[in-house]
Amino acid sequence: MDQAPPISAPLRFFLTAPIFGIIAGILMLLSDSQTLVNRYSIDAIIITHAITIGVFSFVIFGALTQMLPVLTGTKIVKVKLVTTLSYYMFIVGLFAMIVGLKFMLPLFTTSAYLLLGGGFFLMIASIANALRSVNNFTATVKGMVASLVFAFFVTLLGIMMLFDYASGEIGERHYIYANIHSVWAIFGFSGLLIIGVAFQVLPMFYVAPHFKRFCKKRVVALISIGLFIWLVLNSFYDEYTLYSKLWIATFFWAFATTVWIKFNKRKRSVVDVTVWYWRAASIFLTLGSFLWIFDEFFKHEYIVMVAILIGGGFVLSIMIGMLYKIVPFLVWFHLNGMGYMKIPTINEMIDKDLAKIQFVLLILSIIGFVFSFYIPKLLAPSSSFFIISMLILEYNILAPAFVYRRTIKTKPDFDMSLFKMGN
Amino acid sequence: MSTIKEYLTSDHRKCDEIFAQMEEKAGNSLLDAKELTNNFIDDMERHFQMEERVMFPEFEARTGMTEGPTAMMKLEHMQMRNLMQSLLEALSTDDKDKFFSVSETLMILLQQHNMKEEQMLYPMAQQHLSSQSENIVMMMDSMIVQ
Numbered sequence: 001m002d003q004a005p006p007i008s009a010p011l012r013f014f015l016t017a018p019i020f021g022i023i024a025g026i027l028m029l030l031s032d033s034q035t036l037v038n039r040y041s042i043d044a045i046i047i048t049h050a051i052t053i054g055v056f057s058f059v060i061f062g063a064l065t066q067m068l069p070v071l072t073g074t075k076i077v078k079v080k081l082v083t084t085l086s087y088y089m090f091i092v093g094l095f096a097m098i099v100g101l102k103f104m105l106p107l108f109t110t111s112a113y114l115l116l117g118g119g120f121f122l123m124i125a126s127i128a129n130a131l132r133s134v135n136n137f138t139a140t141v142k143g144m145v146a147s148l149v150f151a152f153f154v155t156l157l158g159i160m161m162l163f164d165y166a167s168g169e170i171g172e173r174h175y176i177y178a179n180i181h182s183v184w185a186i187f188g189f190s191g192l193l194i195i196g197v198a199f200q201v202l203p204m205f206y207v208a209p210h211f212k213r214f215c216k217k218r219v220v221a222l223i224s225i226g227l228f229i230w231l232v233l234n235s236f237y238d239e240y241t242l243y244s245k246l247w248i249a250t251f252f253w254a255f256a257t258t259v260w261i262k263f264n265k266r267k268r269s270v271v272d273v274t275v276w277y278w279r280a281a282s283i284f285l286t287l288g289s290f291l292w293i294f295d296e297f298f299k300h301e302y303i304v305m306v307a308i309l310i311g312g313g314f315v316l317s318i319m320i321g322m323l324y325k326i327v328p329f330l331v332w333f334h335l336n337g338m339g340y341m342k343i344p345t346i347n348e349m350i351d352k353d354l355a356k357i358q359f360v361l362l363i364l365s366i367i368g369f370v371f372s373f374y375i376p377k378l379l380a381p382s383s384s385f386f387i388i389s390m391l392i393l394e395y396n397i398l399a400p401a402f403v404y405r406r407t408i409k410t411k412p413d414f415d416m417s418l419f420k421m422g423n
Numbered sequence: 424m425s426t427i428k429e430y431l432t433s434d435h436r437k438c439d440e441i442f443a444q445m446e447e448k449a450g451n452s453l454l455d456a457k458e459l460t461n462n463f464i465d466d467m468e469r470h471f472q473m474e475e476r477v478m479f480p481e482f483e484a485r486t487g488m489t490e491g492p493t494a495m496m497k498l499e500h501m502q503m504r505n506l507m508q509s510l511l512e513a514l515s516t517d518d519k520d521k522f523f524s525v526s527e528t529l530m531i532l533l534q535q536h537n538m539k540e541e542q543m544l545y546p547m548a549q550q551h552l553s554s555q556s557e558n559i560v561m562m563m564d565s566m567i568v569q
Contacts, residue, residue, distance in 0.1 A: 070535050073543035136542050204534040207443040267443035268530075269450055270523065329531045336502055346531065347524035 005065050005075065007334045007404065009083040013062030014327055014397060016091070017319075020054020021390035028369075029383040033376040039304055040178065046098050051311065053094050053116065056190060059319040061086070061123050063326065064144070071140050071200060074130040082126045089119030097162065106166045113162035120155040124148055139216035143196015146224045150188025157181040180231055182307070187248055188227050190315045192220055195255055202259065205325070206275070208266035211258070223251050242296045249289040256285040256314075273355040277321030280363060284313020305370050312366045320362070323397055324355060331400040335407050343407055349400040354392050361389035427478060427552060428545035430560045434473070435537045438466050442533075446526055453517050460514055464507045465568070471500045473563040478548060481559055485551045492544050499536045503529060 024047050028036070031043045038044060065083055069075045076082055093115030100108030128148055134141050157177045164174045199216050202208045230244035260282040263275060288309030295302040328346035335343045368382025425433065441463045449456035479493040506529040513522035552559060 070538050071542065073539070136546050138542065200538065204439075204537065205530065207439050267440060267447075269443070269447040270527070272527075325531060329528070329535075332528055333532065333535075337498075341505065345524040345528040347527050 004069055004333075005079040005083070007330055009079050010062040010066040011327070011330065011401060012087055013058040013065070013083070014323055015394070015401060016087075017055045017058040017062075017323075018390045018394035018397070020050050020058065020094070021393070022387055023054065024050035025383050025387035025390060028386065029380060031379075033372045033379045036379070037304055037373060039182075039307070040175070042101050044304070046101055048307070048311075049094065049097060051316070052185060053090065053097075056311075056315055056319065057120075058090070059323065060190070060193060063322060064123075064127055066326065066330065067197075068127065068130055071138075071197075072131060072134045072144070073136070074133050076126045076130050079126075082122060086119040086122045089115045089122070093117075093119055100162075101165060106168070109162055109166040113159045113166070116162075117155060117159040120151065120158075124151050124155065138200070139211075139220065140196045140200045143192050143199070143220050146220050147189050147193035147196065149224075150184045150192065150227070154181055154185045154189050157184075176235060179234060183230065183234075184227060186307070186310055186315065187223065187252065191252060192223060194315070194318050195223070196220060198255075198259065202262050202266075202278075206263065206266045207268045208262040211262075215258070219251060219255070223248060226251065242293070245293055245296060249293050253286055253289040256282040256289070272324075273352065273359050274321040274324050276356075276359055277317045277324075280359075281314045281317040281321070284309050284317065284366070288314060302373075305373055308366060308369045312369065316362070320358075320393060323393070324350060327397045328400040331404045335404060340407050340412065342412060344403055346400075349403055350396050351399065355396055358389050358392035358396065361385045361392070365389060425560060426549050427556050427559055428541070428549045430563065431470070431474070431478070431545055432541050434466075434470050435541070438463065438470060438533075441466055442526075442530065446523070449519070449522055449526070453514055453519055453522055456522075457514055460510060464511070467503065467507065469566075469568050471504070472568055473566055475500065476569075477563045477566060478552075478559055481552055481555065482544075482548050486547075492539075492547070496536070496540065496544060499532065503532060503536070506532065 027043070027047045027050060031047070035041045035043045036047070039048075061083075065076060065079060093112050096108045096115060097112035099105060100110075100112050127144075131141065131145060131148075158181055161174060161177055161181065164170050199211050203210045226244055226247040230241065230248060233241045233244050259278060263278060263282075288306050291302055291309060292306045295306055325346075328349040331349060332343060332346050362385070365382045365386035368378045368385065372378040372382055441459065445456055445459040445463045448459050475497060479497070483489045483493055506525055509525045510522060510529065513519075513525055549556065
């Protein structure tokens with residue numbers, strides 16, 4: 001059970017994620033809302049992927065590396081090698097993608113799909129391999145498995161689309177792939193993973209009521225079926241796509257409502273910024289789900305707004321909330337496990353007031369991005385808020401990392417006697 | 424009669440509930456939370472001892488694994504005992520910030536510990552000790568805390 005990976009394995013993913021958030025914010029600041037409203041514009045694609053790969057995937061893979069032993073009792077084989085390799089493949093691949101698409105450089109775009117594809121497949125295969133030895137197949141494990149299946153197809157489609165850009169042949173098929181890629185990435189890869197983890201995390205960390213048996217047993221499968229039905233309808237019978245969207249959106253809206261109710265009924269009365277993030281995520285997911293349906297009647301005019309609400313409002317909120325818990329705890333757990341007793345507690349490692357400011361700025365930026373659709377002038381201040389919010393996040397999660405480094409260097413009170421039984 | 428897994432898992436939930444009540448009271452006044460804090464620490468100690476004095480030795484004797492999962496869990500029990508000691512110190516100095524800072528750390532440590540036990544150790548114990556399950560639960564239930 002002593003399967004925890006070395007601290008560097010998840011930490012490097014976590015510490016890098018806000019940096020890509022800052023890069024995305026700068027790119028938004030340099031762009032204009034007329035360009036970004038078109039989801040197929042190069043600027044929109046670059047910014048979206050700086051966030052979805054640079055922030056979301058980094059947090060997801062960092063968290064899975066760390067949480068796999070705790071949630072499933074398994075571990076990634078050669079975890080240090082796998083995470084180091086994939087980390088650098090992601091970094092170089094993502095920069096290659098940004099440069100390759102922005103300046104139409106096929107060599108960079110080709111490098112991007114090789115490196116990003118390699119990085120994703122390496123992580124997906126390593127996690128899938130670890131999950132093969134799971135004995136207790138809980139609802140959380142089912143969520144992880146379903147999420148990985150979608151991640152595999154999302155990566156495959158991503159590679160094919162980057163290949164189109166590298167070869168300069170972008171046909172009608174490309175846009176069908178793009179649609180599947182984005183819907184499966186948000187609802188399948190990220191959404192199902194969040195739902196699966198929430199089944200475990202909410203009742204335990206917030207002492208909230210357990211999710212109903214039906215939710216834990218069926219919801220992941222029902223959403224997955226909905227996403228496959230959506231694929232068929234969207235590809236061959238577009239006039240019926242609405243029905244599958246209704247199916248998927250209903251489950252996500254139900255999840256958002258359930259999370260909200262669980263927080264109302266939770267037994268822990270403590271309110272911190274992570275609770276705010278869960279609540280904000282519920283609101284944004286509800287709005288995003290409804291708008292996704294509404295958008296179907298308006299020739300996908302609002303799809304970028306949907307992406308901001310669900311991607312920025314829901315997925316990003318959950319991830320930041322999780323970072324505020326997991327990063328200081330990782331540091332505390334590793335140091336304490338080494339025998340360092342007089343170290344700051346996890347609350348003392350994070351500046352709570354700054355975290356609140358960071359939350360407010362992020363929410364303002366998301367609302368601003370949504371309305372910049374109608375009021376282009378809002379894009380610049382919203383981007384600035386987003387950049388500052390990511391800078392604060394980086395500062396706040398770097399602080400525990402510095403505590404770790406300082407403690408390891410100065411060795412203040414190394415004392416294993418405290419671990420003796422009966423102490 | 425519950426299985427080992429059911430019995431100990433339900434005890435985890437019981438401790439969680441007292442923890443939540445303790446935090447709620449402490450939010451108003453640390454003085455008012457003293458009794459609940461002591462109850463929580465007593466219940467946790469009882470849970471640790473049920474495992475360390477009854478279930479773990481049976482599991483180790485049956486599987487031969489003395490340096491495996493049970494050793495890791497005992498180590499985490501010690502980490503939690505130290506944190507609970509810090510909770511009492513915060514109570515005695517009426518330091519609310521310290522109290523909640525320690526309680527948050529304890530909560531996360533406790534829950535990741537519970538997850539490991541509920542996902543791995545308890546199912547393993549149930550599998551290896553199924554024939555003695557009823558006896559072990561009875562022994563844990565009637566155990567007097569030392």
